[in-house]
Amino acid sequence: MTRVQAIQNCNDFVIKFANVNGSGSSSANELFARAVIRMGVPVAPRNIFPSNIQGLPTWYEVRVSEAGWLGARGGCDMMVAMNPQTWDRDVAAIDPGGYLLYDSTKPLPQSKFRDDITVLGVPLTDICNREYEDPRQRQLFKNIMYVGALLALLDMEFAAAEKLIVDRYRGKDQLIKANVNALRLGYDHAKANLPCPIGLRVKRADAVGDRILIDGNSACGLGAVYGGATVAGWYPITPSTSVIEAFSSYCRKYRTDPDNGRARYAIVQAEDELASIGMVLGAAWNGARAFTATSGPGISLMQEFFGLAYFAEVPAVIFDVQRGSPSTGMPTRTQQSDLISCAYASHGDTRHVLLFPEDPHECFTLGAQAFDLADRLQTPVFVLSDLDIGMNERLCAPFDWDDSRRYDRGKLMTYDELEAGKTFGRYLDVDGDGIPYRTIPGTHPTRGAYFTRGTTRNAYAKYSELGADYVYNMERLRRKFDTAKTLVPAPVLRNAAQPTRYGAIHFGSTGPAMAEASVLLEADDVHVDTLRVRAFPFSDEVMRFIAEHECVFVVEQNESGQLRSLLINEGEIDPKKLVRVLHYDGSPITARFIAGKIANALSDRKVSPITTPLRKVAP
Amino acid sequence: MTYLAKPKLLSADAPRNALGYTRRDYEGAISTLCAGCGHDSISAAVVQACFDLDIEPHKVAKLSGIGCSSKTPDYFLGNSHGFNSVHGRMPSVLTGAALANRNLTYLGVSGDGDSASIGIGQFAHAMRRGVNMTYIVENNGVYGLTKGQFSATADKGSKSKKGVINSDSPIDLAALALQLGATYVARSFSGDKEQLIPLIKGALCHGGPAFIDVISPCVTFNNHSGSTKSYDYVREHNAAVNRVDVILPKAQIETSYPPGSLRRVVQHDGSILHLRKLGVDYDPSDRIGAINHLQERQALGEIVTGLLYVNSSVQDMHAHLNTVEKPLNQLGDAYLCPGSKALDALNALLR
Numbered sequence: 001m002t003r004v005q006a007i008q009n010c011n012d013f014v015i016k017f018a019n020v021n022g023s024g025s026s027s028a029n030e031l032f033a034r035a036v037i038r039m040g041v042p043v044a045p046r047n048i049f050p051s052n053i054q055g056l057p058t059w060y061e062v063r064v065s066e067a068g069w070l071g072a073r074g075g076c077d078m079m080v081a082m083n084p085q086t087w088d089r090d091v092a093a094i095d096p097g098g099y100l101l102y103d104s105t106k107p108l109p110q111s112k113f114r115d116d117i118t119v120l121g122v123p124l125t126d127i128c129n130r131e132y133e134d135p136r137q138r139q140l141f142k143n144i145m146y147v148g149a150l151l152a153l154l155d156m157e158f159a160a161a162e163k164l165i166v167d168r169y170r171g172k173d174q175l176i177k178a179n180v181n182a183l184r185l186g187y188d189h190a191k192a193n194l195p196c197p198i199g200l201r202v203k204r205a206d207a208v209g210d211r212i213l214i215d216g217n218s219a220c221g222l223g224a225v226y227g228g229a230t231v232a233g234w235y236p237i238t239p240s241t242s243v244i245e246a247f248s249s250y251c252r253k254y255r256t257d258p259d260n261g262r263a264r265y266a267i268v269q270a271e272d273e274l275a276s277i278g279m280v281l282g283a284a285w286n287g288a289r290a291f292t293a294t295s296g297p298g299i300s301l302m303q304e305f306f307g308l309a310y311f312a313e314v315p316a317v318i319f320d321v322q323r324g325s326p327s328t329g330m331p332t333r334t335q336q337s338d339l340i341s342c343a344y345a346s347h348g349d350t351r352h353v354l355l356f357p358e359d360p361h362e363c364f365t366l367g368a369q370a371f372d373l374a375d376r377l378q379t380p381v382f383v384l385s386d387l388d389i390g391m392n393e394r395l396c397a398p399f400d401w402d403d404s405r406r407y408d409r410g411k412l413m414t415y416d417e418l419e420a421g422k423t424f425g426r427y428l429d430v431d432g433d434g435i436p437y438r439t440i441p442g443t444h445p446t447r448g449a450y451f452t453r454g455t456t457r458n459a460y461a462k463y464s465e466l467g468a469d470y471v472y473n474m475e476r477l478r479r480k481f482d483t484a485k486t487l488v489p490a491p492v493l494r495n496a497a498q499p500t501r502y503g504a505i506h507f508g509s510t511g512p513a514m515a516e517a518s519v520l521l522e523a524d525d526v527h528v529d530t531l532r533v534r535a536f537p538f539s540d541e542v543m544r545f546i547a548e549h550e551c552v553f554v555v556e557q558n559e560s561g562q563l564r565s566l567l568i569n570e571g572e573i574d575p576k577k578l579v580r581v582l583h584y585d586g587s588p589i590t591a592r593f594i595a596g597k598i599a600n601a602l603s604d605r606k607v608s609p610i611t612t613p614l615r616k617v618a619p
Numbered sequence: 620m621t622y623l624a625k626p627k628l629l630s631a632d633a634p635r636n637a638l639g640y641t642r643r644d645y646e647g648a649i650s651t652l653c654a655g656c657g658h659d660s661i662s663a664a665v666v667q668a669c670f671d672l673d674i675e676p677h678k679v680a681k682l683s684g685i686g687c688s689s690k691t692p693d694y695f696l697g698n699s700h701g702f703n704s705v706h707g708r709m710p711s712v713l714t715g716a717a718l719a720n721r722n723l724t725y726l727g728v729s730g731d732g733d734s735a736s737i738g739i740g741q742f743a744h745a746m747r748r749g750v751n752m753t754y755i756v757e758n759n760g761v762y763g764l765t766k767g768q769f770s771a772t773a774d775k776g777s778k779s780k781k782g783v784i785n786s787d788s789p790i791d792l793a794a795l796a797l798q799l800g801a802t803y804v805a806r807s808f809s810g811d812k813e814q815l816i817p818l819i820k821g822a823l824c825h826g827g828p829a830f831i832d833v834i835s836p837c838v839t840f841n842n843h844s845g846s847t848k849s850y851d852y853v854r855e856h857n858a859a860v861n862r863v864d865v866i867l868p869k870a871q872i873e874t875s876y877p878p879g880s881l882r883r884v885v886q887h888d889g890s891i892l893h894l895r896k897l898g899v900d901y902d903p904s905d906r907i908g909a910i911n912h913l914q915e916r917q918a919l920g921e922i923v924t925g926l927l928y929v930n931s932s933v934q935d936m937h938a939h940l941n942t943v944e945k946p947l948n949q950l951g952d953a954y955l956c957p958g959s960k961a962l963d964a965l966n967a968l969l970r
Contacts (some may be wrong), residue, residue, distance in 0.1 A: 008731075012664060033729050047888075129663055133839025139865060157775065210970075211970075212968075212969035212970055213967050213969055213970070222965075225955075225956075225957065226956055226957065226962075228952065228955040228956060229952060229957065230947040230948070231715060231718045231719055233711070233715060238936040242815075254957035254961060255957075256957070257943055260943075261941075262941050262942060262943045262944075263940060263941050263942050263943065264942075264943050264947070264950055264955065265942075265947070266718040266937075266938075266940050266942050266947060268714065268718065268748070268936075268940075270711065270742075270744070271740055271741070271744040272740065274708060274738075274741070275708070275710075275711035275714075275741055275744065276711075278704070278705070278708045278710075278712045278714070278715060278741070279711050279712070279713075279714050279715035279718065280712060280715060281704075281712055281715060282682070282702070282704075282711065282712035282714060282716035282717075282718075283715035283718050283719040283947075284715070284719075284947075285702055285712070285715075285716060286680065286715070286716040286719035286720050286723075286948055287719055287720065287948035288718065288719035288720070288947045290719070290949040291714060292719075297961075304705050304708075305708070307705065308705055309883070312702075321889075335653075398962075398966065399962045399966055400962060401658050401956075401958060401959040402958065402959070403959050405960050406952055407952055407955075407956075415774055427697075429812055439700070440700075440948065441677070441680045441699070441700035441720070441723060442677055442678055442700075442720065442722075442723055443677070443715070444681075444913070445675060445676065445677045445698065446677070449676075449677060449691070449697065449698050449699055449700050449701075450700065451648075451693050451700075451701040451702075451703065452700070452701060452702040452703060453703045454703075463648070463651075463693065527659060562678075612674025
């Protein structure tokens with residue numbers, strides 16, 4: 001290595017694994033990530049994978065960050081290059097001064113390397129061919145072996161990784177033995193032949209706390225179980241499929257009747273997204289809590305039903321794990337680009353409730369809450385996750401549940417109320433909050449039945465095409481939407497270290513990158529208050545935040561500034577006041593990107609970032 | 620079609636069923652369809668069938684798509700909840716409803732446009748899944764609400780009111796239902812209530828996916844010479860394979876039949892179907908035979924009606940999913956929410 005100093009970093013670096021998909025690398029890579037966590041150091045792992053089953057390139061990126069930054073960082077301090085197909089670009093992607101770990105079995109010409117990085121070769125194939133007969137084993141254990149080598153190179157605790165293997169394969173002693181052996185082979189080889197440790201190191205810390213590592217889709221599925229969902233209609237689509245897989249697996253665990261083994265849930269794989277949302281509405285109309293999980297193309301297909309659900313006032317929960325669109329677009333890349341198509345889904349004057357989870361913990365809490373909101377408001381509720389949260393494991397606060405909590409089934413008129421002669425008008429605004437009462441089929445032999453339609457009916461659900469009946473209904477729906485503002489989760493405010501007239505609004509998976517960007521900016525004496533919006537419709541607090549700042553950056557992962565459009569439209573905001581910070585290449589947004597954009601925008605405005613205080617520092 | 624409101628007073632001697640209800644208790648709002656519309660006869664047959672079977676009106680959920688036929692659930696069973704859903708999508712909504720509560724009787728009402736054109740996918744998959752339902756298609760071969768376009772069940776060579784000859788092959792929904800796994804398949808004619816009412820009753824008792832294709836002439840757009848769905852044409856070409864009597868388990872069997880002419884089928888709920896043979900030697904338990912018979916007779920220009928197929932050892936969707944006996948929409952929090960302890964244990968596994 002010439003001229004460039006090798007990177008020296010402890011507990012703060014990015015390591016990337018370049019693999020071929022279908023080669024079994026993902027569990028080895030995950031083993032590495034969890035081994036770092038077991039040493040008390042936070043990591044943020046991310047899969048970058050193709051829409052393919054076997055043979056195409058795939059990457060796994062682990063950001064090690066004792067400071068706890070979980071957003072993507074960008075750059076690469078060390079590359080584990082296991083895919084000859086992508087060798088050139090993988091080697092080129094390493095930051096100057098970085099490290100390259102590769103399989104040195106086959107000699108490569110000098111031109112295939114760089115002189116400003118540290119090259120570390122382990123003859124993985126050679127060792128595997130020597131140790132194993134079975135070709136599949138050779139492949140799988142090669143992966144474990146490079147994890148072993150990394151443990152040595154990064155000065156990690158071998159025992160931490162070993163314990164993980166023991167925990168993972170508990171009861172399967174053969175597997176434990178074989179895996180630990182492979183790990184040891186890699187470790188010992190590196191110790192004997194390589195300059196261990198290198199400049200990147202992991203040192204035991206206490207920065208993980210009681211956090212858990214789980215992917216957002218699993219958390220959504222668990223949220224649906226805890227939220228009381230009993231019916232799921234769905235159609236396979238990346239990146240949402242694992243929401244249903246998780247729901248199914250948690251249901252088998254928690255919802256199987258202990259007496260007879262029968263299911264307290266029903267999951268139907270539909271023929272398409274139209275049928276999946278149709279099933280959800282049928283079940284919800286009939287009083288069950290029901291949901292579907294889909295992605296952008298599915299949202300497009302479900303549009304007609306969303307409109308009917310809105311006007312017929314049928315509760316439903318839709319998990320939309322957003323991705324790059326359209327159908328043949330970037331199904332395995334992340335985006336936040338379904339806001340508009342969900343917020344105003346369907347023909348006619350519709351508007352829908354959206355929830356924006358930041359991480360798996362919120363996928364669980366907001367996922368469960370969505371069912372209460374849907375029943376309370378009698379309307380579809382969309383949980384807008386995305387691929388970055390959904391399909392990557394993320395460190396987050398542990399799940400919790402208040403056992404005294406009861407499901408809010410909303411305004412259901414009961415047999416007793418009907419029997420007592422209480423007036424039932426399905427679309428009558430009795431309480432002034434825009435929310436009517438409903439009955440479930442089969443409630444009472446002679447009272448409370450009604451014929452469910454879209455809008456050609458009056459407040460008593462009788463057929464009507466009168467303009468006055470239509471207007472009454474639309475005004476009530478508007479009131480209901482105003483009520484929704486008071487029920488949805490509140491935004492999360494983070495004030496800058498000192499008073500500022502600049503604000504930034506963001507949502508969902510942008511959270512970790514935004515938090516880190518604030519700190520980067522603060523280091524440059526740029527101060528920005530941030531507000532993480534967690535729901536649509538926007539509560540008054542969101543509009544107040546905009547009013548209180550001279551200039552507000554709207555940070556989002558789409559090309560058209562969809563959150564910004566919704567804010568302008570719903571809050572009647574002057575568009576000049578809201579500055580776009582848009583990231584949409586399919587990779588997760590980074591703190592560096594956000595901070596750079598904001599710093600540039602402020603310098604373009606030729607204003608000093610340090611301005612007259614507009615508010616006092618909070619005590 | 621009734622322009623006049625029905626009198627509110629009921630004569631004291633109106634017949635009552637075992638639940639004490641009169642036929643009036645099974646009626647709905649006044650029909651807004653054209654005078655003479657076949658669909659109104661089907662509505663009347665549904666009323667009669669539910670009355671005869673002593674079904675509690677509120678224990679029926681009636682679902683439909685869009686079109687003239689799909690409006691009809693408003694005109695019968697006024698004490699039942701109804702759902703006028705999306706065009707061609709009734710089957711999925713009904714499937715979801717059936718998932719939520721296995722204890723109601725589900726009646727899906729659709730048309731030939733709703734089921735054979737825009738909704739053929741959902742029609743097919745609901746049959747495949749074994750949804751416990753009675754699915755009636757009110758089949759007139761034409762789009763009424765949009766004024767007379769051919770539907771996908773219109774016969775090749777038949778003539779529209781405007782004189783256009785249909786060049787597309789027809790879809791035979793009964794044949795499709797047979798192929799796709801429906802376990803009770805019938806065809807009838809709205810002008811023959813003697814045949815239709817027992818077929819609906821048999822379907823309501825069936826316990827699995829029951830499909831009835833009812834030829835129901837559109838008096839306004841498809842009742843002319845050259846149409847193969849007109850009253851005259853259907854009467855002339857009707858080739859019934861059997862006559863059905865439905866006998867409830869509690870009823871005394873009083874009817875007697877000549878020996879050899881009767882076939883007896885016991886359905887899952889104990890109801891008994893008495894099938895009287897008519898002329899042809901037809902076996903309604905032979906699914907392949909039924910498909911062949913339909914095809915052969917259709918080639919001869921005949922419209923085969925009657926109970927085409929019944930399989931009394933039926934398993935429905937809930938059996939496939941192994942769901943609990945108690946309807947899912949009635950499970951309380953304690954049965955649904957695993958609680959905080961389970962969550963603590965799960966957290967421990969995720970560290």
